[in-house]
Amino acid sequence: MAGVAVSTTINGDAVEYLCQPDEPLLDVLRDRLGLTGAKEGCGTGDCGACSIILDDRLVCSCLVLGAEAEGRRIETVEGMAHGDRLHPLQQKFLEHAALQCGICTPGFLIAAKDLLAKNPDPTEEEIRFGLAGNLCRCTGYDKIVRAVQDAAIVMKGA
Amino acid sequence: MRYIRPLSIEDAVGQLAGSAGPAAILAGGSDLLVRMKGGFVEPELIIDIKGITGLSEIRATADGFSIGAAVPCAVLGENAALKKAWPGVVEAAKLIGSKQVQGRCTIVGNLCNASPAADSVPALVAAGARAVVVGPSGKRTIAVETVPTAPGRTSLAKGEIIEAILLGSQAPRSADAYLRFIPRTEMDIAVVSAGVNLTLDEAGVVTAARVAIGAAAPTVLLVEEAAEALIGRKLDEAALERLAKICSGACRPIDDKRGTIEFRRKVAGVLARRAAQTAYARAGGK
Numbered sequence: 271m272a273g274v275a276v277s278t279t280i281n282g283d284a285v286e287y288l289c290q291p292d293e294p295l296l297d298v299l300r301d302r303l304g305l306t307g308a309k310e311g312c313g314t315g316d317c318g319a320c321s322i323i324l325d326d327r328l329v330c331s332c333l334v335l336g337a338e339a340e341g342r343r344i345e346t347v348e349g350m351a352h353g354d355r356l357h358p359l360q361q362k363f364l365e366h367a368a369l370q371c372g373i374c375t376p377g378f379l380i381a382a383k384d385l386l387a388k389n390p391d392p393t394e395e396e397i398r399f400g401l402a403g404n405l406c407r408c409t410g411y412d413k414i415v416r417a418v419q420d421a422a423i424v425m426k427g428a
Numbered sequence: 429m430r431y432i433r434p435l436s437i438e439d440a441v442g443q444l445a446g447s448a449g450p451a452a453i454l455a456g457g458s459d460l461l462v463r464m465k466g467g468f469v470e471p472e473l474i475i476d477i478k479g480i481t482g483l484s485e486i487r488a489t490a491d492g493f494s495i496g497a498a499v500p501c502a503v504l505g506e507n508a509a510l511k512k513a514w515p516g517v518v519e520a521a522k523l524i525g526s527k528q529v530q531g532r533c534t535i536v537g538n539l540c541n542a543s544p545a546a547d548s549v550p551a552l553v554a555a556g557a558r559a560v561v562v563g564p565s566g567k568r569t570i571a572v573e574t575v576p577t578a579p580g581r582t583s584l585a586k587g588e589i590i591e592a593i594l595l596g597s598q599a600p601r602s603a604d605a606y607l608r609f610i611p612r613t614e615m616d617i618a619v620v621s622a623g624v625n626l627t628l629d630e631a632g633v634v635t636a637a638r639v640a641i642g643a644a645a646p647t648v649l650l651v652e653e654a655a656e657a658l659i660g661r662k663l664d665e666a667a668l669e670r671l672a673k674i675c676s677g678a679c680r681p682i683d684d685k686r687g688t689i690e691f692r693r694k695v696a697g698v699l700a701r702r703a704a705q706t707a708y709a710r711a712g713g714k
Contacts, residue, residue, distance in 0.1 A: 274431055291431035291474060292464060314462045315529055327502065327531035333461045334532070335454070337431040338476060381527070402615055403526020 281349030318404035370408035445587025516604030520551035554623030603710030672697030
């Protein structure tokens with residue numbers, strides 16, 4: 271198999287890589303670029319643990335080929351904090367104990383970031399529907415919803 | 429395996445027609461990548477159609493809309509004019525998968541994947557949608573219901589690609605609706621589904637109707653007899669009863685872990701009835 275050369279932008283930085291034509295973007299991020307925030311839960315688009323934002327759309331990176339990222343803009347959980355300063359969503363997830371094992375957390379953070387970017391003042395129902403593509407087997411979701419509600423308040427005030 | 433991203437539909441068709449081994453079209457990838465990962469398909473050539481001009485757009489045409497093959501379902505939901513004209517098609521497309529999947533999945537992919545349970549297909553059939561097929565011998569436009577021929581199979585010939593889905597402009601006092609049954613509240617595959625499109629006269633009498641049932645046969649069912657049961661009548665109880673009975677009778681469902689034959693038959697009638705009521709109300713009928 272010939273490699274595919276890809277130039278893309280990840281969290282604002284220009285990035286170039288070679289990948290196999292059938293290689294999921296998730297594997298490129300994790301295994302070639304060392305961005306291990308996105309997790310492989312199911313690998314089939316059901317769990318949302320590998321969520322990223324691709325050109326302002328929330329997607330599962332397991333359902334995108336690395337080759338497709340040419341010329342596009344990728345946001346991952348690694349781009350959320352600024353140095354030591356956590357993103358309000360990250361801060362509120364900590365304060366509300368909205369995580370236990372943590373495998374689903376990067377996907378929830380990115381999905382919540384996308385949700386609040388498009389709807390800064392969501393109702394609880396909108397949050398629950400908006401995050402329905404992310405599965406968590408630890409928290410029972412309530413704490414995640416509270417953390418997102420609280421982060422929305424902080425972000426509106428900012 | 430090779431990955432290519434042609435910039436014209438002619439190039440894509442040429443590559444597809446000329447490929448010696450199995451080739452796959454990639455738009456949203458939400459079916460293709462899952463099937464590749466599971467080892468169900470092993471394409472030698474992946475043709476990504478998202479670089480082709482116009483395929484990622486919804487265009488207003490002289491008589492309605494043209495939805496490009498690479499338009500993600502999320503974009504359908506964000507198009508106010510489309511939502512207003514075809515609320516049933518949009519609500520069906522919006523039911524496919526999670527928000528993450530919505531950002532990628534397409535109605536053409538849903539159609540060509542040829543699952544009997546595809547959510548957008550009964551709505552498109554009820555809406556009288558047409559598919560623009562481009563192939564080595566040129567372009568043709570066919571009714572959406574003629575695309576799937578069996579689970580996982582389509583009527584497309586080698587080298588053919590569906591470039592767009594065409595929807596007409598709705599006649600006055602017309603509306604569509606789509607409903608499905610799933611055992612959860614969302615993110616599941618239809619056990620049975622129904623799409624209905626109605627046109628009324630000023631008195632609220634149905635003058636045109638199309639009724640489609642999904643997940644109840646190897647392919648989507650366009651139930652013409654059900655439409656005839658509604659035409660010339662208001663949506664009274666007797667008309668609804670007949671509609672439900674005809675739809676239940678038209679089903680050729682399977683028994684599986686998600687529903688029995690008996691259950692699917694009954695629910696097909698119930699959903700057709702409810703979708704008809706919603707379409708009727710949307711069209712301004714009282």
